[in-house]
Amino acid sequence: MATVPSVLTLGPEDHGRLLTAEEFAGAIYAEPWKYEREQGSLIVMPPDGPGHDDCSEPVRDLLGAYRLAHPNQVEKVGCDAWVRVDEGTDCIGDIGVFLAGPRSSVERPERIPEPMFEIVSPDRKSRDRDDVKKRHEYHRLGVLEYVVIDRFRHRATIDSAGPRGYRKRVLRPGDAYAGPLLPGLAVPLAGLL
Numbered sequence: 001m002a003t004v005p006s007v008l009t010l011g012p013e014d015h016g017r018l019l020t021a022e023e024f025a026g027a028i029y030a031e032p033w034k035y036e037r038e039q040g041s042l043i044v045m046p047p048d049g050p051g052h053d054d055c056s057e058p059v060r061d062l063l064g065a066y067r068l069a070h071p072n073q074v075e076k077v078g079c080d081a082w083v084r085v086d087e088g089t090d091c092i093g094d095i096g097v098f099l100a101g102p103r104s105s106v107e108r109p110e111r112i113p114e115p116m117f118e119i120v121s122p123d124r125k126s127r128d129r130d131d132v133k134k135r136h137e138y139h140r141l142g143v144l145e146y147v148v149i150d151r152f153r154h155r156a157t158i159d160s161a162g163p164r165g166y167r168k169r170v171l172r173p174g175d176a177y178a179g180p181l182l183p184g185l186a187v188p189l190a191g192l193l
Contacts, residue, residue: 008034015044015164024090025034025109034080034140038093038133045126048119055192056119063097063117066185074182075100081116084109085137093134094119112138115145115181120152127152135159139166145179152192 008023011030020028024037032047047078048056067074074097081096096113098104103111116138117128130148138146138157146159158173160179171177177187 009146010042011139012044014042017042021084021087021090029050034092036092038086040088045121046123046136048121051151052119052121055149056117058192059117059149060095062185063095063182065125066182067097073100074098075104081113082109083112083116083138087136087142091134091137093117093138093153099183103133110112112141112143115142115147116181117149119148120150122152131157145181147177147179149152149189149192151193156189156193 009030010017010027012033017038019037019042020040021037024035024042029035031072034045034047036043036045046070056079060077061075063074067077076098077092078096078098081093083093083096084092085091090109091114092145093116095117096112097115097117099114104113119132120127120130127150135146135148139161144161148157150156154174154179156172158169158171158177158179159166160169171188171189173193175189177189179184
């Protein structure tokens with residue numbers, strides 16, 4: 001009689017556990033925590049709180065409405081957008097927008113969203129991951145626009161890819177996010193920052 005391989009079940013007590021890419025992809029995760037992998041080690045993060053939800057929900061809603069209005073341009077708006085950075089690192093972006101086009105045939109986690117949105121969490125470790133580590137990883141992978149919404153510092157930072165590298169813009173509460181990848185979309189930042 002053949003044995004059925006057991007499925008790995010992971011929870012907050014597994015923080016720091018070494019995992020292969022296959023183990024990370026096939027595991028069952030205890031909710032409501034969030035999970036990523038860095039250099040093969042499992043990173044367990046606290047669940048999103050009400051402040052995070054209040055900031056990300058309007059962005060998700062506007063991106064979803066934009067997708068419905070532009071089905072030939074936007075293929076998918078994914079919450080908790082899983083991206084494989086390399087053999088040892090898997091990131092989960094808050095919101096990834098997958099445009100229709102040449103990347104459409106690639107499956108996640110190898111498929112990279114063209115714009116990626118992160119909503120900064122209150123703890124310093126999460127802020128550093130969003131502002132430094134993920135910024136570097138997403139640039140290296142070819143994310144065309146990286147938007148970090150930081151309600152604690154009352155700003156949104158947008159890195160846009162161009163012919164001479166990335167161009168950085170900083171928006172404040174009275175501004176609206178708009179970018180070349182999603183023409184006609186405007187996300188007012190007043191209620192988010």
